[in-house]
Amino acid sequence: MNYRRRVFLSVLALALTAMAGSALAGDRFITVQSTTSTQNSGLLDDLLPKFTAMTGIEVRVVAVGTGQAIKNARNGDGDVLLVHARPAEEKFVADGFGVERFDLMYNDFVIVGPAADPARVGGMRDAVTALRKIAAAKSVFASRGDDSGTHKKELSLWKAAGIDVALVSGRWYRETGSGMGATLNIGVGMGAYVLTDRATWIAFRNKGDFAIQVEGDEALFNQYGVTMVNPAKLRHPKIAWSRAFMDWILGSEGQAAIAAYRVDGQQLFFPNARPPGG
Numbered sequence: 537m538n539y540r541r542r543v544f545l546s547v548l549a550l551a552l553t554a555m556a557g558s559a560l561a562g563d564r565f566i567t568v569q570s571t572t573s574t575q576n577s578g579l580l581d582d583l584l585p586k587f588t589a590m591t592g593i594e595v596r597v598v599a600v601g602t603g604q605a606i607k608n609a610r611n612g613d614g615d616v617l618l619v620h621a622r623p624a625e626e627k628f629v630a631d632g633f634g635v636e637r638f639d640l641m642y643n644d645f646v647i648v649g650p651a652a653d654p655a656r657v658g659g660m661r662d663a664v665t666a667l668r669k670i671a672a673a674k675s676v677f678a679s680r681g682d683d684s685g686t687h688k689k690e691l692s693l694w695k696a697a698g699i700d701v702a703l704v705s706g707r708w709y710r711e712t713g714s715g716m717g718a719t720l721n722i723g724v725g726m727g728a729y730v731l732t733d734r735a736t737w738i739a740f741r742n743k744g745d746f747a748i749q750v751e752g753d754e755a756l757f758n759q760y761g762v763t764m765v766n767p768a769k770l771r772h773p774k775i776a777w778s779r780a781f782m783d784w785i786l787g788s789e790g791q792a793a794i795a796a797y798r799v800d801g802q803q804l805f806f807p808n809a810r811p812p813g814g
Contacts, residue, residue: 565594566777569606569614571685572715574760575599577735577804582797587784593777601684601715609633609765615778617763620685620733625761634763638786641794641805642759645689647750648720648737649675649729657729661752667697670729674708678723678730681711685758690731693755733758735804760805762786785809 574580575597584595598608602619609617610633617634619625628634647657647666655673657666670677679701680687694701701709710728712719716736723730724744732740737748764782767775784790791807798804 564592564777565596566615566774566781567596567598567613568616568618568781569598569600569609570618571602571605571620571760572599572717573620573686573733573736574618576715576717577733577739578799579735579794579797579805583785583790583793586793587781587790590784590789591777591780593780595781599715601680601682601687603683603688610769612765612769615765615774616781617765618760620758620760621688622759622761624685624688625763629763633766633769635766637761637763638782638809640760640762640785640809641791641807642757643734643805644751644758645686645731645756646734646737646748647729647731648723648746649749650727651745651747652727653749655729658747658749660750663693663750663753663755664697666750667693667699671697671699671704671708676708676710676726676728678719678726678728679709679711680716680719681713682715684715686716686731686733689756689758693731696755735799738802738804739799762809 570580580597584597588594598605598614600608602621602624605617605619606624606628608614609628617625617628618640625634625637629637647663649657655670655675657669660666679690691701705711710726712722714722716732717740720730720732720736720740721742724742724746729749762782762785764778786809791809794805794807795803
């Protein structure tokens with residue numbers, strides 16, 4: 537049976553089940569452990585109602601940093617994991633907590649900062665060299681500091697730059713322990729450079745005089761993945777509903793919905809999934 541027919545039959549079966557009665561309608565939901573960037577950008581608010589309208593399955597989102605999302609899923613507090621830290625996602629699967637990880641979509645990270653640009657990094661494409669200049673100038677840098685996918689990427693860039701930020705924590709290097717939107721607000725307030733995913737930056741409404749200072753480096757590529765949590769690890773397995781969600785978001789309808797989502801005319805995420813069996 538080809539993939540498209542399998543998806544169609546899966547969704548049809550779920551629709552027929554939904555029509556059979558509404559007594560258990562309140563139980564027809566799955567929980568997605570995801571990142572703050574997919575929520576702050578508005579993507580999930582746009583995307584998920586389309587899936588619910590098609591299947592009758594509600595999707596409840598827990599938006600936290602990638603590290604916390606993975607911990608939550610390991611504890612069985614989620615049916616699907618949608619994050620952006622591939623090594624951690626692959627370990628999640630290798631440890632038996634996930635069924636299989638799939639690429640879903642991508643965008644990129646950028647370094648934003650004030651118009652004054654005290655470290656003189658504006659227009660640079662080399663993120664590692666830019667971070668060295670920020671450190672040399674002791675310009676304030678606001679880090680999420682929350683074990684999120686963005687934080688993991690940032691730390692890998694500092695490591696490549698040969699800078700141990702733990703030694704300067706609390707001085708020019710400030711850790712917010714917050715999500716992306718909150719960290720951007722703090723960064724703007726203190727005139728600090730910030731590494732952010734582009735989608736959250738585009739959707740962010742408190743930019744002040746801040747602008748993108750560093751972009752275009754291949755090292756700033758930002759891949760998102762989606763994984764169904766191993767049903768054996770769940771307290772309340774919802775296998776059919778989770779599979780229907782995976783089929784939809786990795787299939788043509790979900791991928792088209794991701795591509796169509798825009799803020800101020802700008803596309804925020806670029807779908808690149810290969811469907812199961814495709």
